[in-house]
Amino acid sequence: MKHKVIKKQQNSKKCLVCGLKNDLGLKTSFYELENGELVAIFTPIEEHQSYPERMHGGIAGAILDETIGRAIMIKDKNIWGVTVELNVKYKKPVPLHEELRVVGRITRDSSRLFEGTGEILLSNGEVAVTAIGKYMKMPIEKIANFDEADQEWQTVWSDQDPSEIEL
Numbered sequence: 001m002k003h004k005v006i007k008k009q010q011n012s013k014k015c016l017v018c019g020l021k022n023d024l025g026l027k028t029s030f031y032e033l034e035n036g037e038l039v040a041i042f043t044p045i046e047e048h049q050s051y052p053e054r055m056h057g058g059i060a061g062a063i064l065d066e067t068i069g070r071a072i073m074i075k076d077k078n079i080w081g082v083t084v085e086l087n088v089k090y091k092k093p094v095p096l097h098e099e100l101r102v103v104g105r106i107t108r109d110s111s112r113l114f115e116g117t118g119e120i121l122l123s124n125g126e127v128a129v130t131a132i133g134k135y136m137k138m139p140i141e142k143i144a145n146f147d148e149a150d151q152e153w154q155t156v157w158s159d160q161d162p163s164e165i166e167l
């Protein structure tokens with residue numbers, strides 16, 4: 001089923017997952033959908049492997065962690081969280097060099113904590129990796145010295161941005 005994209009989220013400079021100036025990073029794009037889910041799109045490269053041609057399990061955890069952690073921003077772009085728990089299940093190997101979609105959503109939201117689930121989808125739609133994450137809400141000033149301009153926290157548009165995403 002196709003879902004309309006309603007917003008593209010910000011990228012950053014050096015984050016492993018979303019930093020556009022991290023040469024070894026995933027350079028992920030994040031899209032908010034009208035159904036309330038967040039989709040991450042990225043293409044793993046050789047530097048993201050464990051065994052040859054297979055994406056590293058830690059990278060799978062990293063992309064799921066950030067996709068679920070960012071899904072809370074659909075509700076309020078000013079809510080930031082730090083991961084306190086992440087449970088990852090590996091069901092199928094994830095190949096390199098193929099564009100992947102990762103879906104995340106919030107399943108519980110309280111004043112101090114939020115929880116969510118996510119999946120890495122293969123290009124044929126099969127679910128390769130799933131995760132459940134729990135995050136503690138914190139003001140950004142308490143997490144890091146985060147200057148948005150310095151960290152290039154901004155929406156970066158591309159010709160490749162989809163207006164709809166098939167899930």
Ligand SMILES: CC(C)(COP(=O)(O)OP(=O)(O)OC[C@H]1O[C@@H](n2cnc3c(N)ncnc32)[C@H](O)[C@@H]1OP(=O)(O)O)[C@@H](O)C(=O)NCCC(=O)NCCS
Binds near residue numbers: 082084085113136
């Ligand atoms: C999350 C963190 C700030 C909590 O630190 P803290 O406030 O000193 O920890 P506390 O043990 O006092 O816990 C604070 C509250 O959160 C709750 N909490 C902590 N971890 C929790 C978890 N995994 N699940 C549910 N509740 C949890 C505690 O029960 C406590 O509640 P209470 O005040 O009602 O007793 C700290 O553990 C931390 O910085 N962890 C690292 C996070 C991180 O770097 N993640 C990866 C990158 S984002």
Ligand SMILES: CCCCCCCCCCCC(=O)O
Binds near residue numbers: 082151
């Ligand atoms: C500039 C970095 C932006 C990060 C966006 C929020 C992601 C929240 C998830 C936390 C991920 C982690 O560090 O484990």
